[in-house]
Amino acid sequence: MARLxxxxxxxxxxxxxxxLDPQGQALERxxxxxxFDGVSGxxxxxxxxxxxxxDADLDVRVTAMADQLLANPVIERFTYRVEG
Amino acid sequence: MARLxxxxxxxxxxxxxxxLDPQGQALERxxxxxxFDGVSGxxxxxxxxxxxxxDADLDVRVTAMADQLLANPVIERFTYRVEG
Numbered sequence: 001m002a003r004l005x006x007x008x009x010x011x012x013x014x015x016x017x018x019x020l021d022p023q024g025q026a027l028e029r030x031x032x033x034x035x036f037d038g039v040s041g042x043x044x045x046x047x048x049x050x051x052x053x054x055d056a057d058l059d060v061r062v063t064a065m066a067d068q069l070l071a072n073p074v075i076e077r078f079t080y081r082v083e084g
Numbered sequence: 085m086a087r088l089x090x091x092x093x094x095x096x097x098x099x100x101x102x103x104l105d106p107q108g109q110a111l112e113r114x115x116x117x118x119x120f121d122g123v124s125g126x127x128x129x130x131x132x133x134x135x136x137x138x139d140a141d142l143d144v145r146v147t148a149m150a151d152q153l154l155a156n157p158v159i160e161r162f163t164y165r166v167e168g
Contacts, residue, residue: 008125010096012094012096012131013131014131014133024132024133027132027153027154030153031149031153034152034153036145036148036149036153037137038136038137038138039134039135039136039137039149040134040135040137041092041133041134041135042132042133042134042135043132043133044130044131044132044133045130045131045132045133046128046129046130046131047096047097047098047128047129047130047131048108048111048126048127048128048129049098049108049125049126049127049128049129050123050124050125050126051123051124051125051126052122052123053121053122053123053124054122061120064120065115065120065123068118069111069114069115069118069120070111
């Protein structure tokens, strides 16, 4: 049951704050008409979940993956967190 | 500077485990050829960030928003976490 202990990494890729996010804006405008008030700063991005075989060099591996494949570093930034 | 203390909510919307995720599969297949080995269980979804004006009924509001607008409950599930 070693699978239960592998690190699961959640990577969030979002447009940089200075880049216009039309999808987030559309969502933010839709919310009040659906009864959701007091919501601002809506941003929409990608959420990627990966299971790694072990946690060796985890930061290096995840950062390289995100930089090379998952995010466009010109317009996007990413964060990640490790679960389990 | 009250803005600095508003709750920022990160909502992750992913396809349910039993639903095929072609984008995740494509990514998983691409990783080894780019030198990333030992990666499995890749799933790709949406990551939505919202700032709420206060944390009253936070769970109720976020759950309703996700159920009604952000996720398709037939094929997707969501999780959220609060930052700040």
